Amino acid sequence: MTSYRRYDTARPGSKKSRQFFIQGKQKSEEHCCKPAPEFDTKHCHKCHKCDKCCKCTEQSKDKSKEHSHKSPFDYYFNGNPDATVLQDGDQVSSLDQESTELIWVKESCNIEVNTTDTQAAVSLQAGLELAIALVINIAIASSEQADGVSQELLQHVNTAQRNKQKIFIYNTKDARVTTTDTDLAINIQALLQVLIALVVMIDIL
């Protein structure tokens, strides 16, 4: 008997790639004697240095042409000056989860296999996260504050999970195998604790 399951509730790939791109830009940022106050044409878009300090202009003409383009980094920071909650893309609310299970039984008899129903656990986890966001949104009038709080709460609970199990049974008789996805169980318990702490605080329970 062979079973292979994979659940991936990650966000669409396009959003992720954008996020990494922005992070990459941030890492390449360098400060000089006089950091550029704004991203105008007098400052190099690539290294963020002023005209005097920028060594990019000494390089080949082809490379200086690249600098004249406005980078996505500029759009990111100049896009909305009134933003109250500044965050890197959607990383806080993302849930990346993967459970892989492979059970191979060969030339054996009377083997009993018990596995956790991962799909039910994943949906329960999603339900709890939704409930936390719901309570926050109802209780806090300001939607900006509500977004900030619910994202921060879920950020503390969120964990990157990789659960890989491989079981091979060969030439065996009368065996019983049980697998449990402990990561999921802990995560669900932690989410429930946050939800209960939340509703106790606002006198619902």
Add this chain to the structure above:
Amino acid sequence: MNDSSKQPFVPEKVVQLMVDSIFKKNGIKPEEMKRNISDEQKQMLREMVNDLRKQVDQFNKGNNDITKSSD
């Protein structure tokens, strides 16, 4: 508190402190939150939380049963 809360994976005080500090950081007072929720909403939220708690208990209980049977 029910069975699931008696043996928490994360200490209860840690969760309370976390929630409290996040509220304070965002300038939110619990009194204001209480005022924003009507009695009807409170009742609905109470039912929702109890329902989810039951589901989590059932999930944990299922796992424990499997573990016990394998011993």
